[in-house]
Amino acid sequence: MNWFTDTLGTSIGKKLMMALTGLAFCGFLATHLAGNLTLYVGSEAFLSYAEHLHSLGPLITLAEWSLLTLAIIHVATGLTLFYQNWRSRPVRYSVKKTAGGRTIGSRTMPYTGILLLLFIILHLLNFHFVDKTGTNIWNIVTDTFNSGGYIFIYIIAMIVAAVHVSHGLWSAFQTLGVDHPKYTPFIRGLSIVFSVIIGIGFGFIPIFISISV
Amino acid sequence: MTKTINLTLKVWRQKNAGDKGKFETCQARNISTDMSFLEMLDVVNEGLTVDGKEPIAFDHDCREGICGMCGTVVNGRAHGPEKGTTLCQLHMRHFDDGDTIAIEPWRARAFKVLKDLVVDRSALDGIIQAGGYISVNAGGAQDANNLPVPQDKADKAMDAAQCIGCGACVASCPNASAMLFAGAKISHLALLPQGRPEAAKRAWAMVKAMDALGFGNCTNERECEAECPKEISIVNIARMNREYYKAGFFSGEKN
Numbered sequence: 440m441n442w443f444t445d446t447l448g449t450s451i452g453k454k455l456m457m458a459l460t461g462l463a464f465c466g467f468l469a470t471h472l473a474g475n476l477t478l479y480v481g482s483e484a485f486l487s488y489a490e491h492l493h494s495l496g497p498l499i500t501l502a503e504w505s506l507l508t509l510a511i512i513h514v515a516t517g518l519t520l521f522y523q524n525w526r527s528r529p530v531r532y533s534v535k536k537t538a539g540g541r542t543i544g545s546r547t548m549p550y551t552g553i554l555l556l557l558f559i560i561l562h563l564l565n566f567h568f569v570d571k572t573g574t575n576i577w578n579i580v581t582d583t584f585n586s587g588g589y590i591f592i593y594i595i596a597m598i599v600a601a602v603h604v605s606h607g608l609w610s611a612f613q614t615l616g617v618d619h620p621k622y623t624p625f626i627r628g629l630s631i632v633f634s635v636i637i638g639i640g641f642g643f644i645p646i647f648i649s650i651s652v
Numbered sequence: 653m654t655k656t657i658n659l660t661l662k663v664w665r666q667k668n669a670g671d672k673g674k675f676e677t678c679q680a681r682n683i684s685t686d687m688s689f690l691e692m693l694d695v696v697n698e699g700l701t702v703d704g705k706e707p708i709a710f711d712h713d714c715r716e717g718i719c720g721m722c723g724t725v726v727n728g729r730a731h732g733p734e735k736g737t738t739l740c741q742l743h744m745r746h747f748d749d750g751d752t753i754a755i756e757p758w759r760a761r762a763f764k765v766l767k768d769l770v771v772d773r774s775a776l777d778g779i780i781q782a783g784g785y786i787s788v789n790a791g792g793a794q795d796a797n798n799l800p801v802p803q804d805k806a807d808k809a810m811d812a813a814q815c816i817g818c819g820a821c822v823a824s825c826p827n828a829s830a831m832l833f834a835g836a837k838i839s840h841l842a843l844l845p846q847g848r849p850e851a852a853k854r855a856w857a858m859v860k861a862m863d864a865l866g867f868g869n870c871t872n873e874r875e876c877e878a879e880c881p882k883e884i885s886i887v888n889i890a891r892m893n894r895e896y897y898k899a900g901f902f903s904g905e906k907n
């Protein structure tokens with residue numbers, strides 16, 4: 440192996456890949472949310488946003504393939520780490536209490552991650568791999584959120600995403616080696632604020648659509 | 653008048669490394685609250701010996717919180733419920749009369765249970781052997797200020813050097829990762845001028861060794877720094893990560 444794959448292959452190397460791909464996803468979530476806020480304005484704003492996005496042409500294709508690549512790295516590495524960590528303690532404690540370090544987010548990373556993966560597949564089936572002839576994306580969105588089941592799934596998924604990111608964002612900085620008494624409290628706070636914005640910003644879309652349309 | 657308490661212990665008993673092991677219940681009677689946890693175990697062991705039973709094997713040496721030999725998981729907490737305390741410095745006044753206490757050995761794939769509460773922590777030595785040293789003779793004491801060390805660096809190195817290698821970080825980590833230990837050892841040397849020349853080689857070799865010895869991967873759960881009897885901070889893990897990236901991406905270091 441060469442120096443590059445060797446460096447990424449160790450425990451810290453794998454963590455580095457998790458952190459970089461995870462941070463890229465956080466950036467994606469932020470832009471995705473900014474775009475989706477047009478849904479709160481109405482059909483015209485949303486459709487013109489969608490049109491602008493698609494007018495980017497090859498750039499959008501590039502972004503899609505990049506996201507897919509990042510997702511494959513994040514999921515494959517995440518599952519590998521999960522398996523290795525599960526194997527690293529063959530005999531479990533009969534009594535185990537936290538000393539106060541863990542959070543709901545940090546405890547559940549692999550589980551929220553797997554749920555997110557399932558959700559992302561469903562989400563793409565709902566809005567990406569659909570026949571758009573004779574209709575438009577606004578209609579597809581409003582039709583989907585006509586169903587109580589979808590509203591429920593989407594809200595739960597956004598809570599799951601918020602929980603994942605509440606640990607993930609801070610954790611990625613720590614993994615990258617950014618930890619200092621001066622700014623770590625800020626980064627930890629930012630993770631919580633960011634996850635609340637993601638959870639509320641996305642989570643209210645289905646409710647808003649089902650009430651207003 | 654010293655206060656005494658009676659306790660029920662649920663202790664892990666295992667004859668040897670090959671034995672399956674199981675929990676056994678025994679009583680600890682008339683325990684003075686001035687005793688340390690290990691002294692309480694001594695009293696229980698005396699009783700067991702008198703009854704012709706095998707005493708509970710546990711590791712210990714200095715009994716003053718500096719050697720790093722002692723340590724078990726007490727009611728789900730490494731070194732018991734007190735912050736910044738080794739098991740030998742945990743006093744029985746922190747327990748109430750009638751309490752039931754579960755006592756288990758450190759659990760990790762990299763730490764084999766040898767007998768009862770005694771585990772083989774030589775995997776930590778393996779990490780040190782991979783590079784936790786400087787390979788030139790330090791020589792005699794130099795004149796003061798020949799090698800200037802800024803005070804904050806000296807303080808940080810000293811904080812990292814407080815690690816006594818007890819293994820509580822591994823035991824309390826949900827992933828049985830040794831990154832706080834490795835981070836402290838790598839930081840301690842990387843912060844000082846004598847350690848700099850081999851910093852890249854050391855970071856690389858120690859991380860590789862840590863992985864090969866079967867420890868888990870850090871997921872930044874922060875349980876280790878909360879349980880560390882020397883309260884070593886995870887800023888040392890971040891520093892190890894930086895040293896590792898420098899070694900992997902920017903140094904001439906070949907694995």
Ligand code: HEM
Binds near residue numbers: 510520548552603871
């Ligand atoms: C698609 C399914 C996903 C899976 C299976 C997954 C899995 C995981 C796992 C297991 C970890 C912990 C890794 C470790 O601590 O070493 C993790 C960390 C992380 N995830 Fe995800 N995740 C997924 C999606 C996402 C998404 C959509 C985001 C975007 C917000 C994200 C952001 C992060 C971040 C920032 C980290 C922290 C990296 C670190 O600790 O260094 N993940 N993910």
Ligand code: FES
Binds near residue numbers: 712720722723740
């Ligand atoms: S016996 Fe030495 S630290 Fe506890």
